[in-house]
Amino acid sequence: xxxxxxxxxxxxxxxxxxxxxxxxxxxxxxxxxxxxxxxxxxxxxxxxxxxxxxxxxxxxxxxxxxxxxxxxxxxxxxxxxxxxxxxxxxxxxxxxxxxxxxxxxxxxxxxxxxxxxxxxxxxxxxxxxxxxxxxxxxxxxxxxxxxxxxxxxxxxxxxxxxxxxxxxxxxxxxxxxxxxxxxxxxxxxxxxxxxxxxxxxxxxxxxxxxxxxxxxxxxxxxxxxxxxxxxxxxxxxxxxxxxxxxxxxxxxxxxxxxxxxxxxxxxxxxxxxxxxxxxxxxxxxxxxxxxxxxxxxxxxxxxxxxxxxxxxxxxxxxxxxxxxxxxxxxxxxxxxxxxxxxxxxxxxxxxxxxxxxxxxxxxxxxxxxxxxxxxxxxxxxxxxxxxxxxxxxxxxxxxxxxxxxxxxxxxxxxxxxxxxxxxxxxxxxxxxxxxxxxxxxxxxxxxxxxxxxxxxxxxx
Amino acid sequence: xxxxxxxxxxxxxxxxxxxxxxxxxxxxxxxxxxxxxxxxxxxxxxxxxxxxxxxxxxxxxxxxxxxxxxxxxxxxxxxxxxxxxxxxxxxxxxxxxxxxxxxxxxxxxxxxxxxxxxxxxxxxxxxxxxxxxxxxxxxxxxxxxxxxxxxxxxxxxxxxxxxxxxxxxxxxxxxxxxxxxxxxxxxxxxxxxxxxxxxxxxxxxxxxxxxxxxxxxxxxxxxxxxxxxxxxxxxxxxxxxxxxxxxxxxxxxxxxxxxxxxxxxxxxxxxxxxxxxxxxxxxxxxxxxxxxxxxxxxxxxxxxxxxxxxxxxxxxxxxxxxxxxxxxxxxxxxxxxxxxxxxxxxxxxxxxxxxxxxxxxxxxxxxxxxxxxxxxxxxxxxxxxxxxxxxxxxxxxxxxxxxxxxxxxxxxxxxxxxxxxxxxxxxxxxxxxxxxxxxxxxxxxxxxxxxxxxxxxxxx
Numbered sequence: 001x002x003x004x005x006x007x008x009x010x011x012x013x014x015x016x017x018x019x020x021x022x023x024x025x026x027x028x029x030x031x032x033x034x035x036x037x038x039x040x041x042x043x044x045x046x047x048x049x050x051x052x053x054x055x056x057x058x059x060x061x062x063x064x065x066x067x068x069x070x071x072x073x074x075x076x077x078x079x080x081x082x083x084x085x086x087x088x089x090x091x092x093x094x095x096x097x098x099x100x101x102x103x104x105x106x107x108x109x110x111x112x113x114x115x116x117x118x119x120x121x122x123x124x125x126x127x128x129x130x131x132x133x134x135x136x137x138x139x140x141x142x143x144x145x146x147x148x149x150x151x152x153x154x155x156x157x158x159x160x161x162x163x164x165x166x167x168x169x170x171x172x173x174x175x176x177x178x179x180x181x182x183x184x185x186x187x188x189x190x191x192x193x194x195x196x197x198x199x200x201x202x203x204x205x206x207x208x209x210x211x212x213x214x215x216x217x218x219x220x221x222x223x224x225x226x227x228x229x230x231x232x233x234x235x236x237x238x239x240x241x242x243x244x245x246x247x248x249x250x251x252x253x254x255x256x257x258x259x260x261x262x263x264x265x266x267x268x269x270x271x272x273x274x275x276x277x278x279x280x281x282x283x284x285x286x287x288x289x290x291x292x293x294x295x296x297x298x299x300x301x302x303x304x305x306x307x308x309x310x311x312x313x314x315x316x317x318x319x320x321x322x323x324x325x326x327x328x329x330x331x332x333x334x335x336x337x338x339x340x341x342x343x344x345x346x347x348x349x350x351x352x353x354x355x356x357x358x359x360x361x362x363x364x365x366x367x368x369x370x371x372x373x374x375x376x377x378x379x380x381x382x383x384x385x386x387x388x389x390x391x392x393x394x395x396x397x398x399x400x401x402x403x404x405x406x407x408x409x410x411x412x413x414x415x416x417x418x419x420x421x422x423x424x425x426x427x428x429x430x431x432x433x434x435x436x437x438x439x440x441x442x443x444x445x446x447x448x449x450x451x452x453x454x455x456x457x458x459x460x
Numbered sequence: 461x462x463x464x465x466x467x468x469x470x471x472x473x474x475x476x477x478x479x480x481x482x483x484x485x486x487x488x489x490x491x492x493x494x495x496x497x498x499x500x501x502x503x504x505x506x507x508x509x510x511x512x513x514x515x516x517x518x519x520x521x522x523x524x525x526x527x528x529x530x531x532x533x534x535x536x537x538x539x540x541x542x543x544x545x546x547x548x549x550x551x552x553x554x555x556x557x558x559x560x561x562x563x564x565x566x567x568x569x570x571x572x573x574x575x576x577x578x579x580x581x582x583x584x585x586x587x588x589x590x591x592x593x594x595x596x597x598x599x600x601x602x603x604x605x606x607x608x609x610x611x612x613x614x615x616x617x618x619x620x621x622x623x624x625x626x627x628x629x630x631x632x633x634x635x636x637x638x639x640x641x642x643x644x645x646x647x648x649x650x651x652x653x654x655x656x657x658x659x660x661x662x663x664x665x666x667x668x669x670x671x672x673x674x675x676x677x678x679x680x681x682x683x684x685x686x687x688x689x690x691x692x693x694x695x696x697x698x699x700x701x702x703x704x705x706x707x708x709x710x711x712x713x714x715x716x717x718x719x720x721x722x723x724x725x726x727x728x729x730x731x732x733x734x735x736x737x738x739x740x741x742x743x744x745x746x747x748x749x750x751x752x753x754x755x756x757x758x759x760x761x762x763x764x765x766x767x768x769x770x771x772x773x774x775x776x777x778x779x780x781x782x783x784x785x786x787x788x789x790x791x792x793x794x795x796x797x798x799x800x801x802x803x804x805x806x807x808x809x810x811x812x813x814x815x816x817x818x819x820x821x822x823x824x825x826x827x828x829x830x831x832x833x834x835x836x837x838x839x840x841x842x843x844x845x846x847x848x849x850x851x852x853x854x855x856x857x858x859x860x861x862x863x864x865x866x867x868x869x870x871x872x873x874x875x876x877x878x879x880x881x882x883x884x885x886x887x888x889x890x891x892x893x894x895x896x897x898x899x900x901x902x903x904x905x906x907x908x909x910x911x912x913x914x915x916x917x918x919x920x
Contacts, residue, residue, distance in 0.1 A: 030905070078876050079876075080518060100905075101904070101905040101906075120812060120833075120835075120871070120873060121525060121527040121833055121835070122524075122525035122526075122527065122810070122812055122833060122834070122835020122836075122873070123521070123810070123812075123835070123873050124520070124521020124522070124523070124525075124810070125521070128521055130521070130523065130525045131525075132525050132527050135527075136527075136904075138906060139904070139905035139906050139908075139909060140905075140906065140909050155766065156663075158714050159552050159661075159749075159764075159766070160552055160554075160579045160581075160661035160663060161554075161581050161659075161661060162579045162580060162581045162582060162583065162659075162661060180714055182713070185712075185713065185714040188714075188747070188766075188768065190546065190745075190747060190766060190767050190768035191745040191747070191768045193541060193544065193680075193768065194680060194681070194745040194768050194769065194770045195745065196541055197504075197540055197541035197680045197681075197770070198506075198680065198681055198770050198871075198877065198878040199814070199869060199871055199878055199881075200876055200878075204535075204538035205538060206535055206538070207532070207535060207538070208532060208534065208535075208913070208915060209531070209532045209910055209915055211529055211831070212529030212530050212531070212831070212853070212906055212907070212910070213906050213909075214906065214909040214910050214913055214915070272913070302909065302912070
């Protein structure tokens with residue numbers, strides 16, 4: 001027996017959003033365009049290597065989308081071979097799919113060709129398309145970790161002709177092998193001041209719109225100091241340590257405001273900052289880490305999102321037992337509504353908290369188990385271990401945030417299961433007495449005889 | 461809807477008299493053109509002298525493109541960026557690839573909080589690591605100084621060397637953290653055969669030093685023949701006994717192309733960049749690099765700093781602008797505000813004219829309400845381009861009165877450089893119009909987003 005597919009839950013949320021008055025573009029014709037940063041990417045490499053499909057799917061919020069691939073290293077953002085290539089991909093996509101408007105999401109120096117386009121609507125691409133054919137359809141621009149005023153790292157690598165060995169793990173952000181490529185030279189801080197002063201790139205300091213388009217900025221402001229924390233693992237450990245070295249390299253202190261690659265002065269040069277996260281480094285901001293993808297998805301849907309200072313939730317495990325939505329401390333038999341099988345919920349007694357084993361339900365109910373603590377995306381976390389998802393094709397994707405089921409796996413990863421916006425979609429709000437909550441958790445499937453991620457109903 | 465302009469103007473003039481009543485005595489059209497020659501320049505203005513007959517080489521599309529966009533009045537129109545002073549307490553020394561084993565002298569004036577970075581000239585981590593094993597730093601007493609400093613850097617980074625080995629990195633860091641236990645003086649870097657063959661950049665950062673090199677360009681952009689220079693100075697808490705400056709120019713592709721004379725003018729030193737450049741040079745952003753080597757307080761020092769400035773070879777200028785007019789529809793509503801801009805051109809290029817309409821709020825602050833841009837491929841001769849501001853765009857902020865033109869500029873899309881900028885827009889004012897007379901704007905998704913974000917609310 002299947003309760004309902006997870007996607008149906010998402011659709012329900014979207015429908016509720018509309019009913020609750022979320023305004024904006026007609027969903028059928030509103031799309032999303034993704035523009036990568038420095039690097040010569042094909043559509044394929046931009047999709048799988050730069051953004052990743054799961055991150056794209058989280059951010060696009062169910063809308064039709066285009067992944068742009070263009071020479072973002074060998075061409076500076078102001079060169080026709082950069083912005084023109086983007087225009088030459090967007091116009092046919094718009095025409096072929098009847099796109100009436102679209103959101104543009106860029107990462108890193110992907111902001112530069114967009115800024116050029118917003119500032120020079122009469123420029124014409126190699127295939128003869130005027131930029132205005134693209135800009136007239138743009139509904140909003142979301143710059144993720146944008147390089148709006150340059151980065152000291154570009155100064156560093158162009159002057160030294162190389163990178164610190166340790167930071168080679170982040171060399172991808174400068175397009176791979178050649179450090180003096182045109183896009184990196186463009187990103188020198190002194191050059192960017194010239195381009196910001198002479199109108200090459202649109203957007204003046206403090207502006208919240210450019211070329212008549214609302215501009216939002218997503219940024220990390222710190223490379224999280226503890227490299228052994230779970231956050232450091234999201235997107236790859238070497239990236240995190242490389243970015244921390246890069247932060248030292250660029251600013252002389254990893255406490256300075258930077259995502260390891262772009263300083264706050266640059267990423268916050270203009271635009272409405274909708275995410276300002278101390279646990280989101282330059283690499284993680286393109287991979288939807290730390291709930292950023294879900295918040296971007298809300299923005300794509302024009303749903304209201306809370307101010308950056310209010311984007312955190314009380315960890316679910318910090319909620320008292322009596323107020324928890326999913327009774328994870330309690331053991332017992334239940335029905336898994338995904339398989340229809342009877343499952344044994346492990347539960348967690350106070351003696352199990354420190355019994356020397358890592359008990360999944362202790363993590364969720366109390367936030368700890370025998371020395372392990374959540375939130376965590378470390379490999380020991382059973383909630384992100386694919387072997388515990390034998391009947392699933394996905395392992396706890398972020399798209400499960402706010403879909404109506406309180407997912408223990410998201411609580412284990414992030415401390416909460418909630419999206420932001422007018423739906424108030426915190427899945428782990430306990431229903432009143434007499435009510436019930438849907439709860440996702442690891443349990444023992446008595447029919448199949450294996451551990452599985454299950455969806456059960458918690459009665460109150 | 462397209463009307464013959466003279467019909468529109470005469471009809472709208474009649475209607476205006478009927479509809480405006482005593483609101484304004486101004487006509488719907490101003491017949492005069494204001495000459496740009498001899499216009500008083502505001503800070504940040506750019507005005508070409510001689511024009512050059514050099515056709516643009518970048519692929520240029522054909523066709524006139526005219527675009528209007530609403531502008532958010534929340535911020536007053538930004539002033540053009542002024543040159544900034546770039547300061548340096550660091551230097552970079554190089555061992556060229558293919559060199560023989562060598563020793564590099566490294567003056568360190570303030571070891572407290574200083575960093576020394578060895579940067580192999582390779583993006584191959586394995587080769588880089590091998591090279592780093594071949595480099596050693598010795599203090600002024602000849603004692604090896606890199607080993608303790610390397611451990612200090614590890615600690616500053618919070619990195620576990622064992623963990624990095626597991627990631628396949630055995631010599632993970634080439635950053636050396638100095639401290640007060642290190643003496644100041646002349647250090648030596650011994651560069652062994654492998655490192656010298658690969659090439660090495662050595663960077664020294666001394667944030668606690670009082671010796672600082674500063675560079676300030678005289679303007680953000682230079683034309684051939686203009687008197688442009690960069691002011692160079694060294695400041696120190698201790699008397700500077702002597703200092704020698706070496707200045708080099710890098711072209712927009714960041715290739716070092718020539719040296720620049722540094723001369724004493726009055727009480728300051730200037731790198732005379734204009735003397736080193738002429739109309740044959742490539743347009744774009746050029747970088748000046750200055751090395752200052754000397755002695756202060758009996759201590760040798762070495763500093764390196766860079767700054768950039770725009771360089772353009774103008775082929776056109778704004779000759780005049782005016783004939784500001786209101787365009788009305790049959791029902792009397794104003795659909796557009798237009799004005800003509802006359803260009804004088806000496807060469808083929810895709811020229812872009814941009815202007816911003818501002819309204820004056822109750823506090824007397826000028827606030828932008830609409831932007832317009834017109835672009836066309838034009839050869840040598842005199843040409844008229846019309847800036848057309850959609851009335852609905854101007855009306856979104858409900859600021860009425862006589863709109864003024866500001867930020868009038870001419871940009872070359874063929875060279876991506878600025879040819880002419882007049883912040884005051886020749887003080888052209890549009891005929892006065894009530895906000896209620898302005899035709900409503902089409903609410904595109906972008907405008908909808910701006911409206912919902914309150915971008916047009918200025919509390920009038």
